Amino acid sequence: MTAAVTAPIIRLEAVSKTYDLPRAGARGAADRALNVVYDLSLDVQPREFVSIVGPSGCGKTTALFMLAGLREASAGRIEVCGRPPREAVRAGLSSVIFQQPVLFEWLTAEENVLLPLRMRDARWWAWPARRGRYLAAARRALETVELSGFEHYYPDALSGGMQQRVAIARALTLDPQVLLMDEPFGALDEITRDRMNLELIRLAEARGLTIVFVTHSIEEAVFLSDRVVVMSRGPSPATGSSVVRVLDVGLPHPRQLALKEEPAFFQKVREGREALRQTQGVA
Amino acid sequence: MSADAAPARPAARPGPRVRLPVAELRSWAIFGALAVAAWEAASRLYGQPYLLPAPSAIAAEFREHWPLVLGYAAITSQEIVVGFLAGALAALLCAMVFLRLPRLVEDFLYRVIVTLNSTPFVALASLAVVWFGLGLQSKIVIAGMYTFFAVLYTTHKEFISVEVIREQLMDIYNATWWQRIFLLKIPSALPIIFVSLKGGVMAAVNGAIVGELFGAFEGLGYMILDSRYVGNTVRVFLAAVFCTAIGWLLLGAVTLAERLLLPWHVSMAGRR
Ligand SMILES: Nc1ncnc2c1ncn2[C@@H]1O[C@H](COP(=O)(O)OP(=O)(O)O)[C@@H](O)[C@H]1O
Ligand SMILES: [Mg+2]
Numbered sequence A: 001m002t003a004a005v006t007a008p009i010i011r012l013e014a015v016s017k018t019y020d021l022p023r024a025g026a027r028g029a030a031d032r033a034l035n036v037v038y039d040l041s042l043d044v045q046p047r048e049f050v051s052i053v054g055p056s057g058c059g060k061t062t063a064l065f066m067l068a069g070l071r072e073a074s075a076g077r078i079e080v081c082g083r084p085p086r087e088a089v090r091a092g093l094s095s096v097i098f099q100q101p102v103l104f105e106w107l108t109a110e111e112n113v114l115l116p117l118r119m120r121d122a123r124w125w126a127w128p129a130r131r132g133r134y135l136a137a138a139r140r141a142l143e144t145v146e147l148s149g150f151e152h153y154y155p156d157a158l159s160g161g162m163q164q165r166v167a168i169a170r171a172l173t174l175d176p177q178v179l180l181m182d183e184p185f186g187a188l189d190e191i192t193r194d195r196m197n198l199e200l201i202r203l204a205e206a207r208g209l210t211i212v213f214v215t216h217s218i219e220e221a222v223f224l225s226d227r228v229v230v231m232s233r234g235p236s237p238a239t240g241s242s243v244v245r246v247l248d249v250g251l252p253h254p255r256q257l258a259l260k261e262e263p264a265f266f267q268k269v270r271e272g273r274e275a276l277r278q279t280q281g282v283a
Numbered sequence B: 001m002s003a004d005a006a007p008a009r010p011a012a013r014p015g016p017r018v019r020l021p022v023a024e025l026r027s028w029a030i031f032g033a034l035a036v037a038a039w040e041a042a043s044r045l046y047g048q049p050y051l052l053p054a055p056s057a058i059a060a061e062f063r064e065h066w067p068l069v070l071g072y073a074a075i076t077s078q079e080i081v082v083g084f085l086a087g088a089l090a091a092l093l094c095a096m097v098f099l100r101l102p103r104l105v106e107d108f109l110y111r112v113i114v115t116l117n118s119t120p121f122v123a124l125a126s127l128a129v130v131w132f133g134l135g136l137q138s139k140i141v142i143a144g145m146y147t148f149f150a151v152l153y154t155t156h157k158e159f160i161s162v163e164v165i166r167e168q169l170m171d172i173y174n175a176t177w178w179q180r181i182f183l184l185k186i187p188s189a190l191p192i193i194f195v196s197l198k199g200g201v202m203a204a205v206n207g208a209i210v211g212e213l214f215g216a217f218e219g220l221g222y223m224i225l226d227s228r229y230v231g232n233t234v235r236v237f238l239a240a241v242f243c244t245a246i247g248w249l250l251l252g253a254v255t256l257a258e259r260l261l262l263p264w265h266v267s268m269a270g271r272r
Helices: A060-067 A085-090 A109-113 A115-120 A124-144 A160-172 A190-207 A218-224 A257-261 A263-280 B022-046 B055-100 B103-117 B121-132 B136-160 B164-172 B177-214 B220-229 B233-261
Strands: A010-019 A034-044 A049-053 A075-080 A094-097 A178-182 A210-214 A227-231 A243-248
Touching: A010 A060, A034 A060, A034 A075, A034 A243, A049 A060, A049 A218, A060 A075, A060 A178, A060 A210, A075 A085, A085 A094, A094 A160, A109 A115, A109 A124, A109 A160, A115 A124, A115 B177, A124 A160, A124 B177, A160 A190, A190 A218, A210 A218, A218 A227, A218 A257, A218 A263, A227 A263, A243 A263, A257 A263, B022 B055, B055 B103, B055 B136, B055 B177, B055 B220, B055 B233, B103 B136, B121 B136, B121 B177, B136 B177, B164 B177, B177 B220, B177 B233, B220 B233
Parallel strands: A049 A210, A049 A227, A094 A178, A178 A210
Antiparallel strands: A010 A034, A010 A075, A227 A243
């Protein structure tokens, strides 16, 4: 899968991030800078599934937000679909799933899903005429996440897993090529999470999505991904980069739950764990 | 199918549907009847109708002078409703404009408003009568001012405290300034705006009455002042009863609007 026949769809070149917000107790200017991501380089191929794992606070969310154009990189270069990340996301080429579903509780499931379409159209007076057509698109998106019949539900009346599915449907309405996901299933119970993982794999397959998936679970990362990027808090002593290791998973597709019982799977998880353990010595 | 997706009920739109709250009305009627009965009994036992007139005496006063009283009530209601609507609308617009202003100007205006907000309104109200005369205008201005401050402070605060991640969602979808206002800020602030509107209604009632007390030829506040001069306590009570009734009706109207507009809100749970 890593054999680069095509051009990468996502490129990170020596990306670093320094937050310079004042922190409690900060005195001088030097105290105010907080380095989070160090020298991160990564190419992601079209249709590839890449996970980022690492201890909490190592900058996974920061890295993903930089890919989504929600944070500016302090150094280095980022390209998504050949454009700066912010442009890619605004053009609907990439889309983001947050840790929480971030649904608007005053809108029903289908209205939440068609929000991106609605915001594309600055002419609000034309909206009522288009609503019908867009609603059909929203319903199709809800169908792909198996939420048919729940179109008229308010988020409050949906379970956590269902809410996150609505968020996925919303992210899919603009038909993106890249999906950026920040611990999307972190708040779900294990059974629901397994099910969502399988659905995500099916969706990625069916739509030819490229996915960057942040998680703190090495098992989830190995199960889902073609490659797993292990990040540390602070630069790794050997390379000076946040990336400790990039693990080629190389397990057969399509992934099924039975895979989780196989020695090859355990082996990869163990490799990942070892890499993660290396991160712990680092500040 | 996992446990997570099993539809427990058939999909039904829990849309805005307002039923007459029969049980609620009934319990209010019972409460009202009991209160009136207790008041009547207390008044008769006390035996000083000048200090505590009985409800029956107030009702008799109303029967005798109802055209005048209803006329005054209509005038005061007009002041309250117009003042309330104008004040609330001005507050919402102001809160929106604030978001468009440079930080420094916003900070300054905010301070002005906090300062005005903590000035005793009664002092300002007496000025309004000087500036706008003894007619309806000055009362509308006062009622509007009371409402304006009650609503603006809260709305502005809600507008600027929208969750960062929701703003980021708007960034992602390239929302315009207006889309942020109408698709995110207003709907997410609405529950709190309604709380402040309910406070605003009562503030408008107070404002209109205070205005009339400072100088007027007509209205319930005028009736209170006038009756007190001539020692007609019964009529003071009659005016107070009407003020309360107007406040209740308007509160009911705002609550109705809330139920229509916020069918999704948690406080409506169990009502849908
Ligand atoms: N907006 C911000 N301003 C300042 N510091 C931040 C900001 N966002 C995150 N951080 C800091 O950056 C570090 C990494 O955060 P984050 O990217 O959320 O890590 P992770 O997602 O791996 O848990 C943390 O120490 C956090 O406190
Ligand atoms: Mg995180």
